[in-house]
Amino acid sequence: MKTWHIFLALFVNALAIHDFQDLRQPTEIISQNGALNFTFTVDVFRYIGQVNYTTRAYYYHGVGSIPGPTWRVKAGDTITFTLKNALPPGQSTEYEHNTMHSPDTTNMHTHGLHVNPYEDDVFIEVHPEEQHVYTYVLPDNHAPGMHWYHAHHHGATAFQVIGGLAGAIIVDPVDDSIIPPELSNMDEIVMILQxxxxxxxxxxxxxxxxxxxxxxxxxxxxxxxxxxxxxxxxxxxxxxxxxxxxxxxxxxxxxxxxxxxxxxxxxxxxxxxxxxxxxxxxxxxxxxxxxxxxxxxxxxxxxxxxxxxxxxxxxxxxxxxxxxxxxxxxxxxxxxxxxxxxxxxxxxxxxxxxxxxxSGDELIMPLPSQLPPLPSYLSDLQNVSRQDIAGQYRVDFGQLRGPETCNFGINGMLFRGPDVYDHIMTLDTIEEWMIKDTGPESHPFHLHVNHFQVISTTYQDDPNQIVFEIGEWRDTLAARDVTTIRFRTDTFPGVLVLHCHYLRHEDLGMMQVTYIESSPETDTGDHGTGSIGQEAEPNRGGIKHSESIELHESDINSSGQFKSSTYVFFTTVMIVVLSII
Ligand SMILES: [Cu+2]
Structure with a gap:
C-alpha cells in the first residue's frame, strides 16, 4: 500500500461512524459432564452494523449471530452437534468441482481440532431442508487452545465464511492446574476478526x-x-x-x-x-x-x-x-x-x-515463566533421525499453465475429487512434507486434523521469524520458498485434507486429499472409498471425479508425489542454504 493510500484510509476512518461500544463476548456453549450437545440452524440473517446486509448465520436457540457462539469444551469431551439447513430450497445439487456453486449447501469443519476425519468430514453436504448430526470425540490428551469452526463446502467455502458462518472453539485442559497461576489469573478476551x-x-x-x-x-x-x-x-x-x-x-x-x-x-x-x-x-x-x-x-x-x-x-x-x-x-x-x-x-x-x-489504579502482574506442556502427539520432531521418517511428500503451490494461466493448483493439478488420494501414509508414523511456493505471493497452506511442526525453510527474508517460527506447531502456514514440516499421523486413520486457505483458491481447486492407512499390511480400504492418484483400485471404489492433469514439473509423478532423487536434491540445497545463514 502506498503512503497516500494510508492517508486516504485514515481520512475515511475519521469520517466513519464509530461504535465505540464495549466489546461483547460471543455466547458460550459450555460442555458439562464430558458432553456438549446442541443444534445450529443455518438461516437467512440481516447483519446490522457499519453495513447492514442480508447473509446467512448460525442460529442457536432461535438467535442468529455473526460470529456464531463459542464452543467451550475440555479434552476427552464428546461434542454432539446437529447442523440444520433452513435456507430456501430450490438450488440444483448438481455441480462441477472447482467452480463457485451451491450458495445454500453447507457443512461444518472444525479447524484445528485433532479429531477423527470421518467426524470432521468436509465432504458431507447439508442441503436446504436437511440436517446432519456430527459427533466429535476429543482425545483425552487433546491440547488446550483456541480453534474455530466454519462452513467448508468446496465451491461455497469462501462465500459462506466471508458471509459470516464461523465461530470459535476453545479447548480447556481437563486438569486446570496445568495452566500456570499467573496465566489463569488474567482475564481472557476472545477477539474474532472478520x-x-x-x-x-x-x-x-x-x-x-x-x-x-x-x-x-x-x-x-x-x-x-x-x-x-x-x-x-x-x-x-x-x-x-x-x-x-x-x-x-x-x-x-x-x-x-x-x-x-x-x-x-x-x-x-x-x-x-x-x-x-x-x-x-x-x-x-x-x-x-x-x-x-x-x-x-x-x-x-x-x-x-x-x-x-x-x-x-x-x-x-x-x-x-x-x-x-x-x-x-x-x-x-x-x-x-x-x-x-x-x-x-x-x-x-x-x-x-x-x-x-x-485508567484506574496500577496493577502489577507477573508473566508466567512456563506455559502448559504439549501432549505426546505434539512432541518435538526437529531432531528425529531420518530413518524414523516414514513418508515424504511435496506440496507445490503454483499457477497452472495454459489457458487457465491465473488459476492456481497444487502439484500442477486442480482438486480431483474426494476419492482421489494424492499421498498415502501409515498411522502413527512421522511424515515430512515440503511446502513449496516460489510465486510472488504466498498461499496459506492448511492441513486438517493434524497440526504440523515447522522444521526449516529456505526463505531468508524473515530472520526474526515474524511470520512463522522454526519449531512451532501450526495448522496454517504462509508458504514461502521451500518450507519443511513434520507431523505424526496420530490416532486417526482416514482422509487428510490439505488446501490453500485463501478460500477462493480452495473453492476453485487448490485442494488435495491424502490418506492415512491403519497399517500397510492390514488396511483393506474399508474405511475409505478413494483411490491412489489415478490408479484406481477396485476395493477403494475408483475415481468419482477426474480432471485432465497438467504437470508443470517433470519430476512429479502421476500421484503428485515427489521423486526421491528430487527430494534429496532439495534437502541438499536446503542444508547448504541454512548452513550459509
Ligand atoms: Cu492460494
Missing part, C-alpha cells in the same frame, strides 16, 4: 496474465455473491458510503475494552477469514505471544512489536499497557516488513480495529 467488503477493487494479483480467473486479490462480498449465483437479495446499506471495506471484532466495528495500567489480559485472536494477512500492532502497550494456531509455546515470547495473523490463524497474546490513556489495536502495513510479509496485495491497513481505554 472482514466485510462491499466496494469493488479490481486489484491485480495475477502478475503474468490478463486472465483473472482466480487472482490473488480481495473480492467484495457482492462479487462472490454474483459469481456463486446467490438468490438472496444482499441489499447492502452502508452507514457511511466512504467506508465499505473494514474488519469487525466479534461482529462489532471498532469496539473498545477497558484495562488498568499494568494489567495483563490474554487476547485470544482468531482471524476468521480467507483473504487478507493482518499485521497487528498495539503501540504503547506490551505484547507477549503465548500460542499460535491454538498450540502453546514453551514460554511467552519477549515483548514483540507485531503479530502477523495470516488467513485462518490464531494467536493468544498477553497484553499490558503501562500508562493510562487511549491505545489502539490496529493492522498496519510497515514498509520495513515488505519482504517479510508476502502477498502485498492482501496486506491490510485499519486503524483502529479496537480501542483500549486504560
Amino acid at each position: 472482514h466485510m467488503k462491499f466496494d469493488s477493487d479490481p486489484g491485480n494479483g495475477c502478475p503474468n496474465s490478463e486472465n483473472f480467473v482466480n487472482a490473488f486479490r480481495p473480492y467484495s462480498y457482492l462479487e462472490i455473491s454474483d459469481e456463486i449465483g446467490d438468490t438472496l437479495d444482499v441489499n447492502p446499506s452502508l452507514a457511511n458510503t466512504s467506508l465499505a471495506d473494514f474488519y469487525v471484532v466479534n461482529g462489532q466495528y471498532q469496539p473498545r475494552i477497558q484495562m488498568r495500567p499494568g494489567e495483563k489480559k490474554v487476547f485470544r485472536l482468531l482471524h476468521a477469514a480467507g483473504t487478507h494477512t493482518l499485521e497487528i500492532e498495539i503501540p504503547g502497550c506490551n505484547i507477549y505471544r503465548i500460542s499460535r494456531d491454538g498450540v502453546y509455546r514453551s514460554e511467552p515470547t519477549d515483548a514483540v512489536d507485531v503479530i502477523v495473523l495470516i488467513q485462518a490463524s490464531r494467536a493468544d497474546i498477553i497484553v499490558d499497557c503501562p500508562r493510562p490513556g487511549t491505545f489502539i489495536l490496529k493492522s498496519t502495513i510497515d514498509p520495513s516488513r515488505d519482504n517479510i510479509v508476502s502477498s502485498n496485495v492482501l496486506r491490510y491497513f485499519q486503524d483502529p480495529i479496537l480501542t483500549i481505554e486504560v
Whole structure:
C-alpha cells in the first residue's frame, strides 16, 4: 500500500461512524459432564452494523449471530452437534468441482481440532431442508487452545465464511492446574476478526496474465455473491458510503475494552477469514505471544512489536499497557516488513480495529515463566533421525499453465475429487512434507486434523521469524520458498485434507486429499472409498471425479508425489542454504 493510500484510509476512518461500544463476548456453549450437545440452524440473517446486509448465520436457540457462539469444551469431551439447513430450497445439487456453486449447501469443519476425519468430514453436504448430526470425540490428551469452526463446502467455502458462518472453539485442559497461576489469573478476551467488503477493487494479483480467473486479490462480498449465483437479495446499506471495506471484532466495528495500567489480559485472536494477512500492532502497550494456531509455546515470547495473523490463524497474546490513556489495536502495513510479509496485495491497513481505554489504579502482574506442556502427539520432531521418517511428500503451490494461466493448483493439478488420494501414509508414523511456493505471493497452506511442526525453510527474508517460527506447531502456514514440516499421523486413520486457505483458491481447486492407512499390511480400504492418484483400485471404489492433469514439473509423478532423487536434491540445497545463514 502506498503512503497516500494510508492517508486516504485514515481520512475515511475519521469520517466513519464509530461504535465505540464495549466489546461483547460471543455466547458460550459450555460442555458439562464430558458432553456438549446442541443444534445450529443455518438461516437467512440481516447483519446490522457499519453495513447492514442480508447473509446467512448460525442460529442457536432461535438467535442468529455473526460470529456464531463459542464452543467451550475440555479434552476427552464428546461434542454432539446437529447442523440444520433452513435456507430456501430450490438450488440444483448438481455441480462441477472447482467452480463457485451451491450458495445454500453447507457443512461444518472444525479447524484445528485433532479429531477423527470421518467426524470432521468436509465432504458431507447439508442441503436446504436437511440436517446432519456430527459427533466429535476429543482425545483425552487433546491440547488446550483456541480453534474455530466454519462452513467448508468446496465451491461455497469462501462465500459462506466471508458471509459470516464461523465461530470459535476453545479447548480447556481437563486438569486446570496445568495452566500456570499467573496465566489463569488474567482475564481472557476472545477477539474474532472478520472482514466485510462491499466496494469493488479490481486489484491485480495475477502478475503474468490478463486472465483473472482466480487472482490473488480481495473480492467484495457482492462479487462472490454474483459469481456463486446467490438468490438472496444482499441489499447492502452502508452507514457511511466512504467506508465499505473494514474488519469487525466479534461482529462489532471498532469496539473498545477497558484495562488498568499494568494489567495483563490474554487476547485470544482468531482471524476468521480467507483473504487478507493482518499485521497487528498495539503501540504503547506490551505484547507477549503465548500460542499460535491454538498450540502453546514453551514460554511467552519477549515483548514483540507485531503479530502477523495470516488467513485462518490464531494467536493468544498477553497484553499490558503501562500508562493510562487511549491505545489502539490496529493492522498496519510497515514498509520495513515488505519482504517479510508476502502477498502485498492482501496486506491490510485499519486503524483502529479496537480501542483500549486504560485508567484506574496500577496493577502489577507477573508473566508466567512456563506455559502448559504439549501432549505426546505434539512432541518435538526437529531432531528425529531420518530413518524414523516414514513418508515424504511435496506440496507445490503454483499457477497452472495454459489457458487457465491465473488459476492456481497444487502439484500442477486442480482438486480431483474426494476419492482421489494424492499421498498415502501409515498411522502413527512421522511424515515430512515440503511446502513449496516460489510465486510472488504466498498461499496459506492448511492441513486438517493434524497440526504440523515447522522444521526449516529456505526463505531468508524473515530472520526474526515474524511470520512463522522454526519449531512451532501450526495448522496454517504462509508458504514461502521451500518450507519443511513434520507431523505424526496420530490416532486417526482416514482422509487428510490439505488446501490453500485463501478460500477462493480452495473453492476453485487448490485442494488435495491424502490418506492415512491403519497399517500397510492390514488396511483393506474399508474405511475409505478413494483411490491412489489415478490408479484406481477396485476395493477403494475408483475415481468419482477426474480432471485432465497438467504437470508443470517433470519430476512429479502421476500421484503428485515427489521423486526421491528430487527430494534429496532439495534437502541438499536446503542444508547448504541454512548452513550459509
Ligand atoms: Cu492460494
